[in-house]
Amino acid sequence: MALESSKKEDDTRWLTYWVVFALFSVTEFFSDLLLSWFPLYWLAKCLFLVWCFMPVSWNGSDVIYTRVVRPFFMKHQTGIDSVMSKVTGKLDQLGDDVIKVAGDAVKSD
Known part of the structure; x- marks a missing residue:
C-alpha cells in the first residue's frame, strides 16, 4: 500500500522500519x-517492535536509523560498495558458468 500511495513519506518510513x-x-x-533467559524478554521485544512502527515523531525505527544505522553506513559506504561489486561480479561469473555447464549437458544428451 505504501508503494501505491501518492505520498512518498510513508514509503521512507516503512523502508526505514524494515x-x-x-x-x-x-x-x-x-x-x-x-536473551530468552531474561524474564519478560518477549514483552520487551514486542514493545520494542511496536515502538519501531508507531506513527509518531519519535518513532523507534527513525531514531535507530538516524543515530545508528545511517552513520555506520555513511562511514563504511565505500567498503560496502566495493564488496557488493565484487559479489555481483562473482555471481555474474557463477551464472555464466552454470549456463555453460547446462548448455554442455543438454548438448551431450
Whole structure:
C-alpha cells in the first residue's frame, strides 16, 4: 500500500522500519538463546517492535536509523560498495558458468 500511495513519506518510513527490523532480526538470531533467559524478554521485544512502527515523531525505527544505522553506513559506504561489486561480479561469473555447464549437458544428451 505504501508503494501505491501518492505520498512518498510513508514509503521512507516503512523502508526505514524494515531496515531496522532486519538488523534487529539478525542480531536476535545470534543472541536469542541468551536473551530468552531474561524474564519478560518477549514483552520487551514486542514493545520494542511496536515502538519501531508507531506513527509518531519519535518513532523507534527513525531514531535507530538516524543515530545508528545511517552513520555506520555513511562511514563504511565505500567498503560496502566495493564488496557488493565484487559479489555481483562473482555471481555474474557463477551464472555464466552454470549456463555453460547446462548448455554442455543438454548438448551431450
